[in-house]
Amino acid sequence: DARVTQTPRDKVTEMGQEVTMRCQPILGHNTVFWYRQTMMQGLELLAYFRNRAPLDDSGMPKDRFSAEMPDATLATLKIQPSEPRDSAVYFCASGLILGLAGGPGGELFFGEGSRLTVL
Amino acid sequence: AQKITQTQPGMFVQEKEAVTLDCTYDTSDQSYGLFWYKQPSSGEMIFLIYQGSYDEQNATEGRYSLNFQKARKSANLVISASQLGDSAMYFCAMREAQTSGSRLTFGEGTQLTVNP
Numbered sequence: 001d002a003r004v005t006q007t008p009r010d011k012v013t014e015m016g017q018e019v020t021m022r023c024q025p026i027l028g029h030n031t032v033f034w035y036r037q038t039m040m041q042g043l044e045l046l047a048y049f050r051n052r053a054p055l056d057d058s059g060m061p062k063d064r065f066s067a068e069m070p071d072a073t074l075a076t077l078k079i080q081p082s083e084p085r086d087s088a089v090y091f092c093a094s095g096l097i098l099g100l101a102g103g104p105g106g107e108l109f110f111g112e113g114s115r116l117t118v119l
Numbered sequence: 120a121q122k123i124t125q126t127q128p129g130m131f132v133q134e135k136e137a138v139t140l141d142c143t144y145d146t147s148d149q150s151y152g153l154f155w156y157k158q159p160s161s162g163e164m165i166f167l168i169y170q171g172s173y174d175e176q177n178a179t180e181g182r183y184s185l186n187f188q189k190a191r192k193s194a195n196l197v198i199s200a201s202q203l204g205d206s207a208m209y210f211c212a213m214r215e216a217q218t219s220g221s222r223l224t225f226g227e228g229t230q231l232t233v234n235p
Binding site for chain 1: 152154156162163164165166169210214220221222223224225226227228
């Protein structure tokens with residue numbers, strides 16, 4: 001069963017520390033997304049890639065967040081330095097999106113999420 | 120303005136009954152897709168059903184159906200014969216062809232509780 005794999009599942013860290021979250025998208029998917037979920041803001045898009053090229057990272061605080069896709073099997077989201085307000089669940093999702101509106105089969109498949117707590 | 124509005128923060132339904140979860144959307148695009156996801160307490164996001172803006176028939180997937188009313192810009196999820204395992208948070212989402220590219224914009228969610 002193909003699935004999106006995220007690590008770590010849970011991370012507790014101290015303010016100021018660097019945090020790196022990793023994602024292995026489903027093989028063959030061309031688009032990879034990073035979302036953040038909090039009680040207050042719900043699901044927010046941070047960044048996404050199409051064929052490994054960054055298409056939009058306007059949802060990320062640029063001074064501390066960075067997202068990369070060094071190869072087709074790995075996407076990373078890095079926070080440096082981390083702050084307590086970064087505490088959230090971070091989801092990676094991938095999809096095979098061919099048309100602009102996606103069409104049938106354009107759904108996103110989500111990983112199980114990385115729960116980050118910054119003390 | 121909110122792109123996706125889910126007006127029901129919480130809903131309750133008796134087991135084996137049907138329930139409708141509301142979703143309205145706002146877009147000026149002609150081509151868009153609407154999605155519903157389920158998030159159980161374990162946290163994963165599970166895709167349920169998709170409706171394209173040009174689809175003339177309402178989408179159905181097993182016990183899930185989407186009541187798509189384009190003129191009213193609503194895409195309500197209907198769950199028939201509710202089961203205890205349907206208790207979860209449900210999110211409506213939209214992808215707009217011109218405005219938002221490939222991204223999905225999510226609503227705030229509706230927490231569904233199925234009572235035995």
